[in-house]
Structure formats: C-alpha cells, structure tokens
Amino acid sequence: MRALIFASRNTKEITRDIMTTVFGIAFPIVLLLLLSAINNGIPKEYGPKMFNIESLAPGITVFGLSFLSLFSSMLISKDRTTSFVLRLFTSPLTPSDFILGYTLPMLPMALLQSVVCYACALFLGLPFSANLLVAVVVNLPVAVVFISLGLLFGSVLNEKAVGGVCGALLTNLSAWFSNIWFDTSMVGGAFKAVADCLPFSHAVNAARYAVSGDFGSIFPDLWWVIGYAAVLLIAAVTVFSVKLKKS
C-alpha cells in the first residue's frame, strides 16, 4: 500500500514535468509525422521506401520507450541529492516500497506511449487490427529494460550525469542498434554483431512481427528482450538496495 502511495507521488512528479510530455509523447509523434512525410516524398523510381508505416510505427514505439530511462533516472537522482529522500528514509517506507514506487508509475506510461504512437500511426495509414494490441503488450519487456536502466543509472549517477547517459547516450545507442532508422545488416560486421547482442533490434523486430500478425516469429526475438529485462531488473534492484543501505 505504501508503495502505491509513493508511486502516486512519483507519477505526479514525472507527469508534471513538461519534458515528460515533450519527449515521451510529442517527440515520437513528431518523428512519425516527419518520417512519414519524408517517405511519401520519395519518388517510386528511387526504389523501395525506407519508412513504411508498418515498420516505422513499431520502431518509433520502442524508441519512445527509451525516454522512460531518462524520466525515472532523473527523478531518482534528484531525490537522492535532496533532503527529501532523507525524510523518506526515516519514514516507514521499506526498500521494496522504494523500488516498486519508482518502477510502477513507468508501466502505465509505457502503455500510454505505445497506444498514442499506434493511434497516431492509424492516421498515417497503419491498418487497424487486433495485432496492435498484441504489439502494445510485446513492448512491455523492452519497457522493463528501459525502466531498469533508469533505476540503475538513477541509483549511481548524479542528476547531470544521468541527463547525459540516459538522455543522450542511451537514446542514441538504442536508436542506432535498433533497426529503426536503417537495417543493421546493411552495415554488417561488428556493428551488426553488437546490434544482435543488444536487446533493441530484437524488441523492434518483435513489435514488427506483432503488428504484421506474424505471431510465430515474435518469440525468438522477444526472449532476448525478456532475458535482458530480467537481468537488468535484478541488477537494478540489487544496486538500488545497496545504495539505499549506504545512504
């Protein structure tokens, strides 16, 4: 119960920050609109179009989720550096209340982000089908990956460093190695090998299979993402608990 009370406070802190709306909702929608416009502007004689909405929309939903790391890590690092957290440490809140309180608000946000992105994609020509609901659910493991990274970085880095690592580095890494903007096999070599080892391209592939209704192909990719989500969540909870004790 206390975890939910703390989660409610954290939800308010995050959603009342204008950056959440800008990066969480507006930015992915702008990207969808912009890239769709670019796609429509490419003449047919230039070959196959790069950003078909069927493959672009699932990619953007995954990319949008990368900002969850920024939101959660910023809140945690900010709390850590103020006396507010001292007040909470002396309260009856337990370590599990803290962990749940910081992670729970992110899951509905992840769902909302995906739903809004797919809703926008419908206006851009994505056919409506029940597959989209499956795609929203398929995004949950990668949401846990990003939430865990936020918990992890927020526990060890200060507010300034968190902005750099989660706001710039992580979003860029997750974009380059994700198959969203270009097919990593076009680059090949070590780049492709790294992309295959990371969870981002697998998350995008799984979301694309879900949108296309090819449910049988979702799982080899989604296992990768679920594996990363489990390992990162355990690592984040461990590091957070250790830092909590040290604090």
Add this chain to the structure above:
Amino acid sequence: MDAIKTFDLTKRYKEKTAVNKLNLTVGKGELYALLGVNGAGKSTTIKMLSCLTQPTSGDAELMGNSVVSQSAKVKAIMNVSPQETAVAAKLSVRENLEFIARVYGFNKKEAKQKAQKMIEDFSMEEYAKNKASTLSGGWQRRLSIAMALISDPEILFLDEPTLGLDVLARRELWHVIEKLKGKMTIILTTHYLEEAESLSDRVGIMSRGVLCAEGTARELKEQAGTDDFEEAFIRLTEEALK
C-alpha cells in the same frame, strides 16, 4: 519516562570516531538542544537516532524501542525535519502533507483532515494549492516542519530548522517551535546559540564525538563562569578540546 536513552552509542568511520560512547537521556516532552562545532558528532548522533545509519556499537532507545533491533517501531513514532528543506518540488503544499500522512499509515480521509489542520496551524491557507517549488525559503521550511509534524510523532528531530532563513522568518519559526514545546519530545540541532538558549529546556554540547557538557542554558553559563551563552559555549567547547 525517558523518551530517548542512549547506551554507549558509538559510530566509527574507518579511522575516525564520529560519536564515542554517547550516553544521553532526554525526558518525555523535553526540548533538548544538541550543540557543537562542525564535526562534533551532532549530525551522526541524529542519523543514528533516526535510523538513518546503524551504530558501530552501543544502542539507543526511543520510547523503549531499540534503533538497532526495532527500527520499524522507531520510525513509526518519530519524524525528522532535515537540515535542508525536504519537500516534493512538484507537489502542492496540500499534496506534500497528504503524501507524508499516508506514508505514516493514515487513510485518505484522515490524511486530508490532518493536512487541512496543518495548513491552518501553519497559516498556509494562501499557499495550499501552490507547488512547493514556488514557495519562498521560509515557507518551504515551514512546510517541511509541518510535514514532520503531520504524523503526530512522539519524538521530533529538528536539524538546523532555521538555517539560511532571514531574521523575520527565523523568529516566526521560533514561535512555531515554542508552540510545540511540551506536546512532544524535540531534539533540536542548531548553530544559532540564541535559538538554543531561547527555545530549549536543556542543552547538550558535543565535542569530538563526546558529550562534554549538559544542563540548562543557565547552568551551562554558571559552569563556564559567564553571563553570555555564546561565551559559555566557546569556553566549554575549548575546555573539551584541550
């Protein structure tokens, strides 16, 4: 009944002993000021008493509950107003108060009632809907103390409550603290000696992790052979440092 009792309470950080076998007793309803120069061990003592850090050895009891083995019980009966203003920036004054009340186990209805009472007691009606981040330093500190009081603590730790406030805001907070006297046990740490002299029932002076003098402000002045409390503090501290 003693509200706080410490038993050879000790905290060591590697080579440094921050608090050394502290034996302190604070009576129920007493306002006890803990004084000392920087590094004397006041903050470490407060941290141990408020379960923020574990003692290296020794123990302390708050209303009979051990900070080592019964920290959950200790946390339920005390509250802290930390040195820096400790409020949730994007929550309103009312939301901050309700949030803390709920963390301490009050249901929604009770939390709302308690928040309303605090808002009235601390004359914050005008700012109740304002986000905490928009308040001045003095009002934020006032809110911070109200948040510490909303759980009806039996023991309240006020760590430098007036640090950085202007004279008027400080005096206003003194009045707030004066009104609390007798209703709960209060441990006050401060660098403002006139604050300790004016507000406290008893004063403890710490130096190098040890309680080097204790008594009422008048007793300490007599002990140091001076009429000036600041001078008494300096003499007693210097004596301990010799």
